[in-house]
Structures are given as structure tokens and as C-alpha cells.
Amino acid sequence: MKENKEYIIMPQREKDIFVRGIIPDLNVRFLFANIKETLIEIRNLQNLSIQCEALLGETILGAFLLTTREIKQEHEVIGIHIEGDGAVKKILAFASSFGGVRGIIVPEDASWEGKIYKGKGKGILQVNKFKLNSKKVYSSAVEMRDVPIAKNLEEYISKSDQINAFIGIYSFYDSNNPLLPVEVYGYFFEVLPDTKIEQIDKLTNFIYKTDMIEFLKNIFGEQIYEQKKELKQQFSVRILQSGSIFFYCDCNAGKIENVLFTLGKDEVFQILEEQKQIEITCEFCKKKYIFTENDIIRLFKEKE
Numbered sequence: 001m002k003e004n005k006e007y008i009i010m011p012q013r014e015k016d017i018f019v020r021g022i023i024p025d026l027n028v029r030f031l032f033a034n035i036k037e038t039l040i041e042i043r044n045l046q047n048l049s050i051q052c053e054a055l056l057g058e059t060i061l062g063a064f065l066l067t068t069r070e071i072k073q074e075h076e077v078i079g080i081h082i083e084g085d086g087a088v089k090k091i092l093a094f095a096s097s098f099g100g101v102r103g104i105i106v107p108e109d110a111s112w113e114g115k116i117y118k119g120k121g122k123g124i125l126q127v128n129k130f131k132l133n134s135k136k137v138y139s140s141a142v143e144m145r146d147v148p149i150a151k152n153l154e155e156y157i158s159k160s161d162q163i164n165a166f167i168g169i170y171s172f173y174d175s176n177n178p179l180l181p182v183e184v185y186g187y188f189f190e191v192l193p194d195t196k197i198e199q200i201d202k203l204t205n206f207i208y209k210t211d212m213i214e215f216l217k218n219i220f221g222e223q224i225y226e227q228k229k230e231l232k233q234q235f236s237v238r239i240l241q242s243g244s245i246f247f248y249c250d251c252n253a254g255k256i257e258n259v260l261f262t263l264g265k266d267e268v269f270q271i272l273e274e275q276k277q278i279e280i281t282c283e284f285c286k287k288k289y290i291f292t293e294n295d296i297i298r299l300f301k302e303k304e
């Protein structure tokens with residue numbers, strides 16, 4: 001028999017990437033990032049409307065940008081929890097400093113008039129920092145105004161940390177063509193301690209005089225090397241780290257078992273009686289966890 005080998009050339013997967021570094025002349029730290037492929041993955045898992053995909057994408061990128069401050073702490077996770085009065089009631093987004101992200105938006109099929117940020121309206125924005133080594137969680141909440149996510153995060157940083165930071169997050173999509181991917185770009189500049197006023201002025205000048213959308217698109221597009229050169233010509237830039245952003249859910253049976261424990265023995269056994277088994281779906285990755293009667297009996301025995 002003749003061997004029929006077929007070679008399929010796979011298109012190179014466009015990656016969601018980030019670049020961290022510092023501009024020594026200005027004494028600022030920066031993080032540039034974009035997400036597209038990760039959002040397609042989340043959209044497919046959760047059946048998001050295109051506007052929800054864009055708003056969730058902005059929030060996830062926002063959580064990732066906040067990891068700028070945590071570069072020394074490896075495997076630190078930042079969570080953003082939004083409760084608003086717009087068409088979207090709740091958004092949860094998590095990002096780790098190494099690039100793993102996940103999130104949900106409720107309801108997932110919302111739509112609204114006007115700009116993307118209008119979907120969340122106003123309400124409460126909470127930022128949670130999970131220190132994985134010490135297993136501690138640090139939370140602080142601020143009032144969320146009816147302004148873009150990037151603006152809300154700038155306000156959060158100036159209130160909670162009292163530092164100067166400049167954040168921009170831009171999402172692009174075609175509402176007439178909801179099958180096309182949503183792309184989100186973002187930057188974060190953090191002014192480091194002991195920065196002179198002139199240095200801050202130079203940075204603000206750079207941000208306001210530069211078309212930041214074009215700047216970011218170029219960084220993540222074909223002209224990445226050219227752009228870096230250009231940035232280098234204006235200021236000397238030191239790239240500290242670059243990597244990719246990807247969907248990452250850290251759910252596991254143990255965590256789901258803890259959810260069952262918090263429900264309590266009586267409640268769990270009542271559900272078991274009605275449904276014969278307990279099925280819990282992770283809201284982030286949609287993985288199903290099924291517990292039979294034997295599993296439940298064993299679980300609560302171990303706990304006691």
C-alpha cells in the first residue's frame with residue numbers, strides 16, 4: 001500500500017504577549033500587554049456576547065497590568081471584582097504575574113448602548129492580591145465611577161497605594177461582525193519613588209503626544225523591533241521580562257470539595273437525595289466535577 005503522507009503547515013499561532021521593563025531616564029516601570037487568542041478561548045468556553053468579551057477582556061488585562069507592581073513576588077495573583085449597576089452585574093478577573101489569566105462576566109450575554117465601559121456602570125471595584133507563598137489575601141475596595149476600567153484602576157492605585165500610575169486599556173471589535181476576534185491592548189507606567197517632577201513631566205508628555213493605540217499596536221505587531229528602537233531613541237529602555245498571556249484555571253477536586261464543605265453536611269446530603277449525585281461545574285473553565293454518594297460519604301468522614 002502506498003503511504004499517503006500529508007503535511008499540513010499550521011499557521012503560527014499569534015500569541016498574546018507582554019513586555020515588562022524600566023525607563024531609567026524617567027525612573028518609571030512599564031508593562032505593555034495584549035490579549036486576543038486568550039479571549040477567543042474564554043468566549044468559546046462561556047458563550048460571551050461580543051461586548052461582554054470586550055469588557056471582560058479589559059478587566060482581565062487590567063488585572064494583569066496591576067501585576068507590574070509585583071514583579072519581585074513570583075506567582076502572585078491579582079483579582080479584580082466588579083459589582084456594577086449597568087447591563088453587566090458582576091465581573092471577576094484573575095491574573096498571575098507569569099501570564100495565566102481567567103475571568104467571568106455576569107450575565108454573559110449582556111448588550112448595551114454606547115461605549116464598552118457603560119456596560120458596568122458604577123458601583124464597587126475591589127482588588128484582591130493573593131500572596132501564594134503566605135496564602136494571604138489583601139483586599140481593598142473603592143467606589144467605581146461610570147468611566148473606563150483604566151481610569152477606575154488609576155484611581156484605585158492613587159487611593160490605595162498613593163503612587164502615580166498611568167494606565168491605558170483599549171479594546172477593538174466589530175459589532176457588525178461578532179465572529180471576528182476582540183483585541184485588547186494596554187499599558188501601565190508606574191512612577192518609582194524619588195522621581196523628579198521633570199521626569200514625570202517627560203512621561204506625561206510622551207503619553208499625551210504619542211498615539212498610544214498606534215504605539216501599542218506596533219509593539220505587538222510586525223514592527224515590534226522598530227518600535228522598541230524608537231522608544232529607545234527617545235528614552236533608553238531596559239526590557240526586564242517578556243512572555244505570553246494564556247488562559248489558566250487552577251480549579252481542582254480539592255477546591256471543589258472545599259466548596260461542598262462550606263455548603264455544610266445537611267445541605268449537601270439533601271442535594272444528594274434529590275439528584276443522586278452532585279455535579280459542580282467550574283464557572284471559569286466549565287470543567288465538570290461529579291461526586292457520587294460514596295464520594296460524599298467518604299469526604300465528610302475524612303473531614304470529621
Ligand SMILES: [Zn+2]
Nearest residue numbers: 249251282285
Ligand atoms: Zn476551572
